[in-house]
Amino acid sequence: MRTTALGTHGSEVGVIGLGAMGMSFAYDMATPRDEATSVSVIHQALELGVTLIDTADVYGPHTNERLVGRALTGRHDRAVIATKVGLEAIDPTGGPGGSPLVKPNGRPEHVRASIDASLRRLGTDHVDLYQLHRVDPEVPVEGTWGALAEAVAAGKARYLGLSEVSVEQIQRAQAVHPVATVQSEFSVWSRDVQAEVLPYCKQHGIGLLPYSPLGRGFLVCRFASFDELPRNDQRRRLPRFQQDNLRANLDIAAKVREVADRIDATPAQVALAWLIAQGPRVVPIPGTKTPKYLADNAGAANVELSPADLADLDAIPAPVGTRY
Numbered sequence: 001m002r003t004t005a006l007g008t009h010g011s012e013v014g015v016i017g018l019g020a021m022g023m024s025f026a027y028d029m030a031t032p033r034d035e036a037t038s039v040s041v042i043h044q045a046l047e048l049g050v051t052l053i054d055t056a057d058v059y060g061p062h063t064n065e066r067l068v069g070r071a072l073t074g075r076h077d078r079a080v081i082a083t084k085v086g087l088e089a090i091d092p093t094g095g096p097g098g099s100p101l102v103k104p105n106g107r108p109e110h111v112r113a114s115i116d117a118s119l120r121r122l123g124t125d126h127v128d129l130y131q132l133h134r135v136d137p138e139v140p141v142e143g144t145w146g147a148l149a150e151a152v153a154a155g156k157a158r159y160l161g162l163s164e165v166s167v168e169q170i171q172r173a174q175a176v177h178p179v180a181t182v183q184s185e186f187s188v189w190s191r192d193v194q195a196e197v198l199p200y201c202k203q204h205g206i207g208l209l210p211y212s213p214l215g216r217g218f219l220v221c222r223f224a225s226f227d228e229l230p231r232n233d234q235r236r237r238l239p240r241f242q243q244d245n246l247r248a249n250l251d252i253a254a255k256v257r258e259v260a261d262r263i264d265a266t267p268a269q270v271a272l273a274w275l276i277a278q279g280p281r282v283v284p285i286p287g288t289k290t291p292k293y294l295a296d297n298a299g300a301a302n303v304e305l306s307p308a309d310l311a312d313l314d315a316i317p318a319p320v321g322t323r324y
């Protein structure tokens with residue numbers, strides 16, 4: 001697979017990454033997970049050049065890092081491991097649909113304790129990318145980021161990234177330690193970052209990692225109505241997935257499919273190729289626990305969208321309903 005540098009201050013990675021969250025967390029929690037298949041998906045990713053594997057301590061909580069660690073046993077040198085700190089599960093079942101209830105924790109002492117626990121679960125002595133999951137509104141970002149920078153100084157992390165931040169927050173972090181990457185929701189139906197964050201990242205050599213690049217499955221035409229969402233699933237509480245909104249948004253998925261049919265690609269490949277076209281350091285991290293989807297997503301690296309295809313996708317109207 002083609003590779004790109006994850007920002008001026010980051011590692012070389014395949015242009016498509018893999019989000020591991022859904023292997024343990026967030027979606028369809030009533031269906032038992034097949035861990036062996038998830039492990040094989042991570043192995044398959046490395047074979048295909050999908051080297052960036054994204055996880056977080058709060059996914060599970062903790063079980064997703066353990067799963068990624070098990071999958072990477074003996075393979076750490078082939079992967080670029082990205083994990084996150086800064087969201088804490090305060091009640092294991094108190095969130096929507098019985099999922100963990102989480103809140104930001106950016107206290108430096110929490111960050112210092114968390115990196116060692118993440119490394120133990122991941123079975124490694126360092127991660128390639130250590131990301132701040134959310135800025136804690138009660139803690140100055142400089143303090144939190146300084147604690148992440150200590151992990152770099154101690155050889156426990158190579159590079160640092162932020163998630164869901166404003167340009168002002170990136171600048172405040174940069175004053176303390178270089179920012180290699182910013183992770184934000186970004187897809188044809190979630191384009192907020194195009195206004196300020198993406199231009200700033202391009203100008204400053206910062207990699208952008210679009211999360212939920214397939215619209216949490218919506219853009220690949222997985223759901224035609226609210227009732228098709230699994231019962232124990234975080235998407236059931238998101239505004240865009242509510243019955244009337246979802247129905248109104250079906251035109252968006254139909255447009256992605258129309259472009260895909262025209263160029264003999266899949267909707268997932270079109271959604272990902274549109275993101276890759278947004279800049280040389282834009283590396284989407286689609287989430288999947290399904291071998292055929294992993295292969296499908298990796299194939300997006302070879303899909304070239306023409307100016308007309310890009311224009312059609314750019315013209316897709318804003319969805320009905322906010323992201324959260």
Ligand SMILES: NC(=O)c1ccc[n+]([C@@H]2O[C@H](COP(=O)([O-])OP(=O)(O)OC[C@H]3O[C@@H](n4cnc5c(N)ncnc54)[C@H](OP(=O)(O)O)[C@@H]3O)[C@@H](O)[C@H]2O)c1
Pocket residue numbers: 018019020021022027054055133163164183184210211212213214215216217218220222268285286287288289290292293294296297
């Ligand atoms: N920084 C943050 O705050 C944040 C927030 C959310 C997510 N993330 C990261 O971003 C990653 C991806 O986001 P996401 O999982 O929310 O959403 P996503 O990648 O947009 O969508 C995932 C959904 O799409 C399905 N899917 C994947 N590839 C497919 C294909 N080729 N064809 C059909 N369906 C396909 C998956 O199914 P299966 O799972 O059934 O295979 C899953 O239901 C996560 O794993 C996580 O690492 C970060």
